[in-house]
């Protein structure tokens with residue numbers, strides 16, 4: 411189980427995502443990656459091995475955009491390759507995931523039958539395709555994320571960004587920790603407080619089963635029963 415960072419910021423996201431991932435190195439990892447919304451579209455850079463390799467990728471092909479997600483992976487399903495590194499994405503959504511999706515095989519078969527093609531050997535990639543399937547049906551990002559999370563068995567902390575939604579970051583947790591960081595006109599998600607510590611000291615620890623819907627101005631939390639929830643800062 412490794413590191414997650416999500417940023418809805420007012421400055422280019424890629425360098426900040428990398429800065430945060432460096433703080434998470436202490437947890438150990440085998441690959442790393444980031445995805446940002448660049449002109450509304452999802453763009454990714456990923457690399458096997460050290461964060462230095464990801465930095466080289468970004469130096470060769472920089473990413474603009476102030477909203478993004480980042481991940482350090484400790485492989486459980488699939489080799490520690492660039493292809494298996496997070497974020498996983500469709501053209502509509504990009505996700506990072508800590509933990510293990512126990513029912514990924516059944517979900518993957520179902521999604522493959524519906525025409526989804528998979529690019530990795532990970533359990534995590536089904537999350538991107540499940541959410542994308544909901545978006546294809548016309549659901550809002552929030553509804554698509556809630557529906558997808560309801561179908562996941564196992565342990566997860568997740569952060570997602572959505573193409574065409576530059577002011578939206580959704581997180582969910584069950585069995586793996588996730589925090590919300592509250593900045594000044596900025597919002598963050600992190601696998602722990604250290605992940606968001608370069609940007610803010612104001613943190614909300616999400617409860618088991620929570621889904622957090624973030625914009626730069628506001629955080630809304632939905633509890634495991636689907637009801638609005640307040641959590642202390």
Ligand code: GLU
Pocket residue numbers: 411412413482483484485486487488494507508509510511532533534
């Ligand atoms: N199970 C996922 C994978 O193998 C996530 C691993 C992690 O928590 O880093 O990609």
